[in-house]
Amino acid sequence: MTLKRTDVTAAMETALSSVLERPVTGLSGQTRLFDDLHLDSTTMLEMLMELEDSLGLEVDPEELEADDFETVDTFTDFAIAQLETRSAA
Amino acid sequence: MTQPLTLHSLLDDAAAVHSDRRVLSTGTDAVSYGELALASRRAAHLLRAYGVRRGDRVVVSSPDAITVAVAVHAASRAGAMFSVLHQDVRDRPLEHVLGDCEPTAIVTDDPGVSTTAQAHGVRVISSRELRHAPEPGPDADGRSTPAPLGVDGACLIYTSGTTSLPKAVVSTHQQMLFAARAIQDCLGYRADDIVFSPLPLSFDYGLYQLFLTFLAGAQLRVGDVAEAGPPLLRALQESEATVLAAVPSVSDRLAWLVRRAKNKPKLRLVTNTGAALSERTIADLREAIPGLSVQLMYGLTECKRATIMPPDGDLLRPGASGRALPGTEVFTVDDDGERLPAGEVGQFVVRGPHVMAGYWRRPELTAERFHRRDGLFPELRTGDYGWMDDDGYLYFSGRRDDLYKERGFRVSATEVEAAARRVEGVSSAAVLPPGPRTGKTAVLAAVTELDGPDVLARMRGLIEDHKIPRRCVPVPALPTNNNGKVDRQALTDLVQDPAPLRKEHAR
Numbered sequence: 063m064t065l066k067r068t069d070v071t072a073a074m075e076t077a078l079s080s081v082l083e084r085p086v087t088g089l090s091g092q093t094r095l096f097d098d099l100h101l102d103s104t105t106m107l108e109m110l111m112e113l114e115d116s117l118g119l120e121v122d123p124e125e126l127e128a129d130d131f132e133t134v135d136t137f138t139d140f141a142i143a144q145l146e147t148r149s150a151a
Numbered sequence: 152m153t154q155p156l157t158l159h160s161l162l163d164d165a166a167a168v169h170s171d172r173r174v175l176s177t178g179t180d181a182v183s184y185g186e187l188a189l190a191s192r193r194a195a196h197l198l199r200a201y202g203v204r205r206g207d208r209v210v211v212s213s214p215d216a217i218t219v220a221v222a223v224h225a226a227s228r229a230g231a232m233f234s235v236l237h238q239d240v241r242d243r244p245l246e247h248v249l250g251d252c253e254p255t256a257i258v259t260d261d262p263g264v265s266t267t268a269q270a271h272g273v274r275v276i277s278s279r280e281l282r283h284a285p286e287p288g289p290d291a292d293g294r295s296t297p298a299p300l301g302v303d304g305a306c307l308i309y310t311s312g313t314t315s316l317p318k319a320v321v322s323t324h325q326q327m328l329f330a331a332r333a334i335q336d337c338l339g340y341r342a343d344d345i346v347f348s349p350l351p352l353s354f355d356y357g358l359y360q361l362f363l364t365f366l367a368g369a370q371l372r373v374g375d376v377a378e379a380g381p382p383l384l385r386a387l388q389e390s391e392a393t394v395l396a397a398v399p400s401v402s403d404r405l406a407w408l409v410r411r412a413k414n415k416p417k418l419r420l421v422t423n424t425g426a427a428l429s430e431r432t433i434a435d436l437r438e439a440i441p442g443l444s445v446q447l448m449y450g451l452t453e454c455k456r457a458t459i460m461p462p463d464g465d466l467l468r469p470g471a472s473g474r475a476l477p478g479t480e481v482f483t484v485d486d487d488g489e490r491l492p493a494g495e496v497g498q499f500v501v502r503g504p505h506v507m508a509g510y511w512r513r514p515e516l517t518a519e520r521f522h523r524r525d526g527l528f529p530e531l532r533t534g535d536y537g538w539m540d541d542d543g544y545l546y547f548s549g550r551r552d553d554l555y556k557e558r559g560f561r562v563s564a565t566e567v568e569a570a571a572r573r574v575e576g577v578s579s580a581a582v583l584p585p586g587p588r589t590g591k592t593a594v595l596a597a598v599t600e601l602d603g604p605d606v607l608a609r610m611r612g613l614i615e616d617h618k619i620p621r622r623c624v625p626v627p628a629l630p631t632n633n634n635g636k637v638d639r640q641a642l643t644d645l646v647q648d649p650a651p652l653r654k655e656h657a658r
Contacts, residue, residue: 083621083622084607085604100616102376103377103381103383104400106380106381107380122412122413123381123384123409123411123412124385124388124412124413124414125385126381126384126408127385128382130382131382132377
């Protein structure tokens with residue numbers, strides 16, 4: 063199964079709506095997670111936990127880098143890389 | 152032999168011994184003890200050249216921990232008082248601070264903060280200018296400027312209280328020195344420690360990590376806002392941290408991360424402040440990280456720290472938050488201010504050299520909280536309630552109704568409600584603090600035609616982002632009790648059961 067970027071974005075919108083308890087729609091690749099969406103370190107982890115459930119993402123906590131959490135694009139790259147590593151293994 | 156009297160002497164004493172050792176790093180930058188001491192000495196001349204005099208205030212708003220450390224010690228050397236602001240403090244909240252403490256200068260690179268400061272006639276100094284201030288010429292003033300006294304103000308820490316606007320706790324040099332040394336006596340940071348702090352330096356425990364590090368001759372690695380989140384584990388491993396300064400949300404996150412990690416961080420000590428740490432989290436951390444000690448603490452900015460548990464003391468005395476710092480005392484009083492025996496619930500009162508000077512330009516509030524027994528002897532009435540056991544261990548049971556903690560920050564319900572009422576279209580508002588019925592985060596109830604997310608979005612700029620509740624529920628009216636006060640029980644019922652309400656979430 064290959065996941066498209068749009069699938070990841072849609073999953074992020076669902077996860078963020080649940081974590082932030084407000085509707086989050088229309089994310090673009092350049093949307094910044096901290097500055098634009100006002101995520102903080104707690105909500106960031108909650109989003110990750112939601113995505114583990116919805117996308118079947120299994121993150122290795124030792125792989126998590128601050129740069130991956132900058133924008134929707136950088137996070138999507140990270141998520142897809144993680145998913146591909148897993149299906150290849 | 153005389154004890155040093157000024158805050159910057161902590162840095163200078165350590166720099167005299169470990170000049171070349173790294174003292175402070177971030178994800179992208181690092182300085183040695185010698186470099187930090189020199190940079191802050193030069194920056195002190197720069198502050199003087201910009202007209203900063205003894206007793207003046209210098210505000211710092213920067214995401215860069217090294218800039219903050221240089222600014223703090225430059226201000227101390229210049230005899231000025233520094234105030235480190237959280238970066239969320241902008242717009243109206245920033246205007247309040249600028250009007251309240253009337254700083255001579257502000258250190259910031261933020262365009263919005265700079266604009267607001269300039270509009271208030273405050274000199275803006277960039278981090279680059281501060282950190283790379285030149286060596287002063289031989290005739291620079293400064294040599295003639297007298298050093299601050301131990302009893303002079305060193306620091307203003309803005310904190311939320313029962314008033315609708317934050318007020319600053321003023322600390323003198325000697326009060327800060329006493330507090331830092333007493334905390335280090337209990338925590339025992341070592342020269343070979345690498346202390347990781349994901350806490351902002353605007354938060355007093357984050358700021359004091361600098362001073363504790365200097366006292367031990369250790370290294371401090373300050374994490375940024377992202378590194379306090381999911382990348383925390385990796386940041387701890389890469390920095391080879393041995394000590395983590397934490398608040399419960401950070402420890403909870405770490406427990407989640409380490410449970411699933413193959414390689415565990417090398418931490419030997421986790422300290423906790425801010426609120427109670429769950430026993431589950433402590434147990435998870437101990438299980439995942441062999442050899443880890445945990446030290447729980449209780450305190451408030453008004454005395455920095457009141458009590459600290461011995462390492463792993465929570466195993467012997469579950470629920471306790473520690474004993475009074477050495478050379479200080481904590482006890483409980485009843486509503487008349489009479490001292491209570493051990494075991495009885497009352498308000499905590501703190502005595503000792505760490506009780507700070509008071510609130511900046513708030514004489515009535517200072518007299519109330521920093522009460523003087525017999526008109527002379529200061530004792531801090533904390534406003535927190537609980538009891539002490541026979542051995543002097545403190546058991547915390549709650550704060551006054553108005554204050555609550557969210558994401559590690561102390562938030563005043565009054566202040567949040569005042570900001571919500573400033574939103575056009577909101578006629579009244581009440582905050583339900585986190586609790587058994589509301590959940591882990593506060594809920595804002597607002598009488599408004601707007602929908603919840605709209606209210607929250609319009610509160611941005613009126614109050615710091617981290618103080619805005621995550622959830623807002625529009626209600627037709629705020630239920631009141633016989634005294635005409637908001638009936639929080641009835642309001643909780645109303646918010647819990649949104650059936651009679653209009654749409655809360657447009658999900």
